[in-house]
Amino acid sequence: MRLRSVSPTAALAAVLCIVSALADAEDKAASAVSGQELKAKTDYCKTCHGLAAQGFRGSFPMPRLAGQQPEYLQNQLQAFIEHRRTNPVMFNVAHVLKPSMVSALATYFKDLNPKPLGGATKELVPEGKKIYEEGVPSANVPPCASCHGPDAKGADAFPRLAGQLHDYIFRKLTNWEKERGQNRDQPDTSAIMQPIAHDLTEAQIKAVAAYVSQLE
Ligand code: HEC
Ligand code: HEC
Incomplete structure (x- = not known):
């Protein structure tokens, strides 16, 4: 018989090789997220963030996630x-997510592209565009476009603002110091926006929020 000519060591090596390949496949299956798992999770996110993740206005505005930068x-x-x-709702949502689910969610939302929800005062758009593109030199506010991009689509750690709910943006910028960068021992990217949020007047925030909220 032909098998007899195979040395026991070679046969053992072949078996071990197959066993380790099976183990690798099993590891991958454990860390990957199935389509079904991802759908169940994104259906849950959409109960608050809108059916196409375009954002939702309830008793307060839920941010748009569609098209957001994964990072x-x-x-x-x-x-x-x-x-x-600080946000108790999103703490509860986020702390149960495994790392592979977090990256699957980030990729999923990046690819959605629904129309902006709108609803801002149209008359504010031209002033908002000017602030977005030129900043407010007299208050040392740099152009938003220099970080968030000329079309407000963001990049990497700089968020997309295009299509974001104007009332959500207004609330975030007027409360920046109470909500972001709340762990003094662990400074983060929110520090970059802190002086900008601080130096804008409420009227300027309303205008720039109206402008970006209608961008597709
Ligand atoms: C029960 C409602 C609810 C559910 C469910 C929910 N969220 Fe949220 N989410 C919120 C609220 C409210 C905010 C705004 C928090 C704030 O104002 O700082 C938010 C904010 C966020 C933000 C920050 C957005 C930004 O522009 O900075 C991300 C990211 C996010 N949610 C992702 C998710 C994901 C992913 C899921 C599903 C796994 C999810 N959320 C499920 C209510 C919810
Ligand atoms: C120097 C770079 C820089 C400039 C200029 C800048 N931003 Fe930002 N912005 C950031 C970064 C970085 C973040 C993310 C902060 C974080 O990770 O918490 C951010 C976050 C934001 C957010 C929060 C988004 C969300 O979904 O919660 C808003 C709103 C915002 N910026 C608006 C503006 C506006 C309006 C201007 C112009 C007046 C502006 N930014 C100028 C860097 C910048």
């Missing part, structure tokens, strides 16, 4: 978990 989205989930960004 920013992951950073925020981590910030909620570590109480650097």
Whole structure:
């Protein structure tokens, strides 16, 4: 028989090789997120963030997640978990997510592209555009476009603002110091926005929020 000519060592090596390949496959299955698991989770996110993740206005505005930069989205989930960004609802949502689910969610939301929810005062848009593109030199506020991009789509840790709910943006910028960067021992990217949020007047925030909220 031909098998007899195979040395026992070679046969053992072949078996070990197959066993380790099976173990690798099992590891991958354990860390990957199935389509079904991801759908169940995103259905849950959409109960608050809107059916197409375009945001939702309930008793207060829920932010748009559609088209958001994956790195920013992951950073925020981590910030909620570590109480650097204070929000009890999102702490509960985020702290149960395994790392592979966090990255699957970030990729999923990046690819959605629904129309902006809108609803801002149209008359404010031209003034908002000017602030977005030129900043407010007299108050040392740099152009938003220099970090959030000319079309407000963001990049990496700089969030997309295009299509974001104007009332959500207004609330975040007027409360920045109470909600973001709340762990003094663990400074984070929120520090970059702190002086900018601080130096804008409420009227300027309303205008720039109106402008970006209608961008697609
Ligand atoms: C029960 C309602 C609820 C559910 C469910 C929910 N969220 Fe949220 N989420 C919120 C609220 C409210 C905020 C705004 C928090 C704030 O104002 O700082 C928020 C904020 C966020 C932010 C920050 C957005 C930004 O622009 O900075 C991210 C990211 C996020 N949620 C992701 C998710 C993901 C992913 C899921 C599903 C796994 C999810 N959320 C499920 C209510 C919810
Ligand atoms: C120097 C770079 C820089 C400039 C200029 C800048 N931003 Fe930001 N912005 C950031 C970074 C970084 C973050 C993310 C902060 C974090 O990780 O918590 C951010 C976050 C934000 C958020 C929170 C988004 C969300 O979904 O919660 C808003 C709103 C915002 N910026 C608006 C503006 C506006 C309006 C301007 C112009 C007046 C502006 N930014 C200028 C860097 C910048």
